[in-house]
Amino acid sequence: MDMETILIVEDEQQIREAVAMALQCEGFNVCEAGTASHAAVQAAARQPDLLILDLGLPDRDGVDFIRDYRAWSTTPILILSARSEESSKVDALDAGADDYLTKPFGIAELLARVRALLRRRQPDQQASLPTLLFGDYLIDCVNRVVTRAGVAIHLTQIEYRLLAFLAANPGRVLTHRHLLSQVWGGQAVENHQYLRVYVGHLRQKIEDNPAQPRHILTEIGVGYRFQP
Numbered sequence: 001m002d003m004e005t006i007l008i009v010e011d012e013q014q015i016r017e018a019v020a021m022a023l024q025c026e027g028f029n030v031c032e033a034g035t036a037s038h039a040a041v042q043a044a045a046r047q048p049d050l051l052i053l054d055l056g057l058p059d060r061d062g063v064d065f066i067r068d069y070r071a072w073s074t075t076p077i078l079i080l081s082a083r084s085e086e087s088s089k090v091d092a093l094d095a096g097a098d099d100y101l102t103k104p105f106g107i108a109e110l111l112a113r114v115r116a117l118l119r120r121r122q123p124d125q126q127a128s129l130p131t132l133l134f135g136d137y138l139i140d141c142v143n144r145v146v147t148r149a150g151v152a153i154h155l156t157q158i159e160y161r162l163l164a165f166l167a168a169n170p171g172r173v174l175t176h177r178h179l180l181s182q183v184w185g186g187q188a189v190e191n192h193q194y195l196r197v198y199v200g201h202l203r204q205k206i207e208d209n210p211a212q213p214r215h216i217l218t219e220i221g222v223g224y225r226f227q228p
Helices: 013-025 036-046 062-069 086-095 107-120 157-167 176-183 192-206
Strands: 005-009 029-033 050-053 077-081 099-102 131-134 137-140 145-148 151-153 173-175 216-219 223-226
Touching (some): 005 013, 005 036, 013 029, 036 050, 036 062, 050 062, 050 107, 062 077, 062 086, 077 086, 077 107, 099 107, 131 157, 157 176, 157 192
Parallel strands (some): 005 029, 050 077
Antiparallel strands (some): 131 137, 145 151
């Protein structure tokens, strides 16, 4: 049986090395990253079975990283953070994290949570791919770049996140509330106007005829559905 691989994303080297040693002693393969950008590359290349993620990364907030990662992967995420406020935990879990452990922490509890998350994984779960394709568009989820027939399309951070999440859920009706939570965070779930404005911007950039969209379809009174 192959050893399971765990990616540790933590900018404090001492903590990262201590967690890595504990996991290796339990028989896990371990890979490490100290930044969000390195973590995205490692996640795409190594296809880990679990991520252990610090929220306070030097190049990007961990919650934003979770939202983008969830656009292409269902791999379990365990947060390991010094942020102890309830709002920080709620934001991370709403973005797609599976569990939250506050620093300082005990190694025994950390390992128990890791084992629990790995037990809950589907045994036949297929590895997610860090690219999404529809028509002649390609979404590179690692570098956060969208191209059409090889030509890059300029999208804002919010436009990219919205398109990636829609494209990762083809044919599925996504409610206004769900999209707002995934793209903007839990605090924005009632601001439907945000969503309408950005869907309009996105249609202008990817639809041949924005007035008669082929990809981002409106489900009246409910939300949107993505048609590849």
